[in-house]
Amino acid sequence: MRPTQFVLNAAKKKSGFSVPVELTPLFLAMGVALxxxxxxxxxxxxxDDSLRVSRKNPEQSALDKVLNQKAE
Known part of the structure; x- marks a missing residue:
């Protein structure tokens, strides 16, 4: 009895990087969290207007007040 082509292909090792099926939910959850x-x-x-990360709202910045105090 000779093995068929289907059986031979199933027995071959797959080349390349393969991810186990058990890790798929972990990768999905990490992707959603990220x-x-x-x-x-x-x-x-x-x-958020209360954050002072840019010069969009100069009234909230105390930089001018500090610089004017040192100049006086």
């Missing part, structure tokens, strides 16, 4: 962390950080930094 995406949501990025989204909420972006939302916080670019849409």
């Amino acid at each position: 995406a949501s962390g990025t989204w909420f950080s972006y939302k916080k930094f670019f849409h």
Whole structure:
């Protein structure tokens, strides 16, 4: 009895990098966590008016007051 081509192909080792099926939910959960962390950080930094990370609202910055005190 000779083995068929299908049986021979199934017995061959696969070349390359293969990910175990058990790790797929872990990668999916980590991807969702990374995406949501990025989204909420972006939302916080670019849409929160109480943060002073740029010169958009100079009234909240105390830099001019400090510089004027040292000049006097």
